[in-house]
Each structure stands twice: as C-alpha cells, then as structure tokens.
Amino acid sequence: MTATIAKGLEGVLFTESKLTFINGTEGILTHLGIPIQEWAEKSTFEELSFALLHGKLPTSEELAKFDAELRANREVPAELLRAIASYPKGAHPMQALRTAVSHLGLLDSQAEDTSAEGRYAIGVRMIAQFSTIIAAIARAQDGQDVVAPRADLTHAGNFLYMLKGHEPTPEEARLFDIALILHADHGMNASTFTAIATASTLSDMYSSITSAIGALKGPLHGGANEAVMDMLDEIGTVENAVSYITHKLDNKEKIMGVGHRVYKYFDPRSRVLREYAAFVSEKQGKSHYYQILETIEKEIVERLGGKGIYPNVDFYSGVVYSDLGIKKSYFTPIFGLARISGWVASVIEYTDNNRLLRPDAVYTGAKDQHYVEIAQR
Ligand SMILES: CC(=O)SCCNC(=O)CCNC(=O)[C@H](O)C(C)(C)COP(=O)(O)OP(=O)(O)OC[C@H]1O[C@@H](n2cnc3c(N)ncnc32)[C@H](O)[C@@H]1OP(=O)(O)O
Numbered sequence: 001m002t003a004t005i006a007k008g009l010e011g012v013l014f015t016e017s018k019l020t021f022i023n024g025t026e027g028i029l030t031h032l033g034i035p036i037q038e039w040a041e042k043s044t045f046e047e048l049s050f051a052l053l054h055g056k057l058p059t060s061e062e063l064a065k066f067d068a069e070l071r072a073n074r075e076v077p078a079e080l081l082r083a084i085a086s087y088p089k090g091a092h093p094m095q096a097l098r099t100a101v102s103h104l105g106l107l108d109s110q111a112e113d114t115s116a117e118g119r120y121a122i123g124v125r126m127i128a129q130f131s132t133i134i135a136a137i138a139r140a141q142d143g144q145d146v147v148a149p150r151a152d153l154t155h156a157g158n159f160l161y162m163l164k165g166h167e168p169t170p171e172e173a174r175l176f177d178i179a180l181i182l183h184a185d186h187g188m189n190a191s192t193f194t195a196i197a198t199a200s201t202l203s204d205m206y207s208s209i210t211s212a213i214g215a216l217k218g219p220l221h222g223g224a225n226e227a228v229m230d231m232l233d234e235i236g237t238v239e240n241a242v243s244y245i246t247h248k249l250d251n252k253e254k255i256m257g258v259g260h261r262v263y264k265y266f267d268p269r270s271r272v273l274r275e276y277a278a279f280v281s282e283k284q285g286k287s288h289y290y291q292i293l294e295t296i297e298k299e300i301v302e303r304l305g306g307k308g309i310y311p312n313v314d315f316y317s318g319v320v321y322s323d324l325g326i327k328k329s330y331f332t333p334i335f336g337l338a339r340i341s342g343w344v345a346s347v348i349e350y351t352d353n354n355r356l357l358r359p360d361a362v363y364t365g366a367k368d369q370h371y372v373e374i375a376q377r
C-alpha cells in the first residue's frame with residue numbers, strides 16, 4: 001500500500017482550537033465566532049488580545065485590568081536596550097527582533113516556568129514588550145536615541161510614539177490599532193504552528209516565540225508585506241503594472257501578496273485594508289502605490305481568480321504603514337507585533353492539552369548499505 005503524503009501538511013487537522021475560524025472558499029474569518037470586520041470596526045488590539053487569551057469578551061473591569069497590566073509591562077531591561085544598540089547596522093529588523101526576544105528570555109528569571117500560569121504571565125509581558133523592542137530596534141538602526149514607553153498611551157499609540165519620537169494623532173493611532181487587530185491571529189498559519197511545535201516539546205515560551213519569529217520572516221508568510229513594497233518600487237508607475245504582472249506570470253514567477261493556502265477567495269482582511277489604503281492614499285494625494293495595487297488586483301482576479309488566487313492580508317497593508325511613516329523593513333516586525341497575541345494564546349491553548357508534535361516522512365533513501373571507508377570512496 002502506498003502512503004499518502006500531505007505535502008505542506010495541507011488540510012491536516014492536528015488539534016482543536018476555539019480561537020479562530022476560517023472559511024477559505026467564502027472569505028470568512030472570525031475570532032471567537034465574531035467576524036473580523038466587527039473586531040476591526042468596534043474593538044481594540046488590547047481587547048482582542050484579552051479575548052484570544054481568555055476565550056471570551058472581557059467585561060469593562062477585566063479589560064481595564066488587562067490594559068493596565070500591558071501598560072505596566074512595557075519597559076524592557078536596560079541591558080537589552082544596550083544589546084539592541086550594538087546590533088549590526090543594516091541587519092534585517094526581523095533578525096534583530098528574533099535575537100532580542102531570545103535575549104529577553106535570557107534576562108527573565110521566570111523564563112523556564114512552563115506552567116499555564118507561567119506561560120500566561122510571560123506571554124502578557126511579551127505582548128507589552130514587543131512594541132518597545134521593535135521601536136528600539138528601529139531607532140537604534142537609524143542611530144537615534146531610544147524613546148521610553150509611555151503608560152498613558154494606548155498600545156498602538158505608544159508604539160507609534162516610541163517609533164517616531166512624537167505622539168501620533170488619534171486617527172493615526174486608531175488606524176494602526178486596526179492594522180494590529182487584523183493581523184492578531186489566523187489559525188494554524190506557519191508561524192503559529194512553529195510556536196506550537198516548539199511548545200509541544202515542553203520548551204519555554206521565549207523559545208516558542210523566537211521560533212515563530214523565524215517562521216514569520218519568510219516571504220511566503222509574513223515577509224510578503226515587505227516584498228509587496230519592493231514590487232511596487234520595482235514597478236514604479238501605474239502604466240508599468242500590467243506588463244510587470246504579465247512578465248512575471250509568463251516566467252512562472254509568483255506575485256507577492258496574492259494567493260493563500262486556505263483562502264481561495266478574497267482574504268477578508270485585505271478588503272478592510274484596501275479601504276484604509278484607498279483612504280490614506282487619497283488623503284495624502286500620493287495615490288500611485290494604491291493605484292498600482294488596484295491595477296494588479298484587477299489583473300490577478302481576471303487571470304488567476306479561477307485558480308483561487310486573490311489578494312491576501314499582505315497586499316494592501318504596506319500602503320497603510322507607509323502612510324504612517326513606517327519604513328518597509330519594519331512591516332514584518334509589525335506583523336509580529338500583532339501576531340504575538342495569537343502565538344501566545346495558541347501556545348497556551350495547545351499546551352493545556354499537550355501532545356508532542358512529531359509527523360513522519362516516507363523514507364525514499366538507500367537501503368542495505370554498508371559504511372565505506374573514506375579512502376575507498
Ligand atoms: C500572512 C500570510 O502568510 S499570507 C501569504 C503571504 N505570501 C505571499 O503573498 C507570497 C505569494 N503567495 C504564495 O507564494 C502562495 O500563494 C502561498 C505560499 C501563500 C500559498 O500557496 P500554496 O497553497 O502552497 O499554493 P501553491 O504555491 O502550490 O500554488 C498553487 C497554484 O497557484 C499558483 N500561485 C499561488 N500563489 C501565486 C502567486 N502569488 N502568484 C502567482 N501564482 C501563484 C501556483 O503557481 C500554482 O499554480 P500551478 O498549479 O499552475 O502550479
């Protein structure tokens with residue numbers, strides 16, 4: 001009997017989860033059963049993080065307590081900030097983030113606590129500290145002084161404040177908050193699966209999150225948002241967009257920010273981001289990026305829609321981040337800034353009922369061989 005291989009683990013169900021539901025054919029995404037559009041419109045990143053961690057919407061007291069906990073945990077050790085300042089200039093910020101989170105674990109005397117309470121406490125601290133770390137990396141890479149977090153700002157507002165050194169407008173902070181909400185969790189994507197695989201060995205939370213950052217970095221996953229911006233810069237003008245796409249497809253090359261393992265229709269997050277991208281481009285009078293994306297979207301849907309290839313979450317996010325004055329090499333770290341909540345919640349949910357993850361491969365190598373001395377080879 002020949003074994004069936006699920007290449008890329010496509011369609012393989014390895015656990016149960018109450019956090020996120022995706023219907024890829026209809027383009028539906030819900031967290032705790034609530035549509036992503038409602039989270040984006042009505043909620044905050046802090047509230048969604050609580051909901052993912054606790055499996056329910058918070059009461060106002062619970063949310064205030066959770067928010068206060070995040071605000072109180074924004075500081076990171078001075079030793080870590082000194083280390084970040086010493087990272088090579090020009091290193092990719094995702095490399096710096098991976099290193100810094102691992103370093104943070106080294107400085108945490110509770111790091112080895114793999115109890116449910118320990119994972120939760122470390123996880124909440126990490127959700128709070130990710131923004132301080134990413135902003136510190138950005139400033140250090142630019143040779144600027146690090147800006148200390150402020151406890152009187154929202155999670156999104158404080159990040160923009162630390163990144164740019166001045167307070168964002170309420171509209172900017174809210175726009176960024178919505179982007180964080182849209183990226184916070186997405187089922188068993190590659191980085192969440194990686195975090196869980198590490199946790200399933202009963203390794204510590206910092207190891208799980210460090211592994212997840214490595215998985216998010218790749219251009220087939222979170223790294224696609226930066227790759228989309230590279231593509232826009234390469235295309236340059238709206239007039240070049242169709243010929244660029246044609247050339248790529250003729251050469252069997254992939255277009256970044258489109259296609260998805262689960263969605264075979266529009267990713268609902270890309271619809272929300274498209275609206276904001278249109279809004280900010282219009283407002284700034286700098287709509288050429290958006291116009292190029294619109295042209296590519298039309299072309300992709302016409303040519304590849306029949307194959308289930310549509311824009312994903314990474315397609316329009318960069319235009320929104322650019323409008324907020326964020327450089328493209330920080331787009332993927334910002335994805336991590338949001339996804340940390342999904343990683344932490346998923347690791348806690350999985351390890352509550354843990355089983356070591358250990359799939360198998362069909363062996364196709366040589367058999368019945370003997371060791372040949374090196375001189376005889
Ligand atoms: C946050 C996220 O992670 S969202 C995804 C971000 N990644 C990207 O945007 C990178 C570009 N997209 C891709 O590489 C893919 O769509 C993936 C990796 C995301 C998912 O792809 P998979 O499920 O592995 O599908 P696979 O790569 O096998 O593609 C199936 C078919 O669609 C085509 N296809 C898939 N994505 C694309 C694309 N972006 N551009 C052109 N063609 C594509 C493939 O060439 C293949 O065609 P074929 O059957 O004629 O050979």
Ligand SMILES: O=C([O-])CC(=O)C(=O)O
Nearest residue numbers: 185186188189190261313
């Ligand atoms: O679910 C996936 O495979 C990728 C994705 O969209 C995400 O992680 O947000």
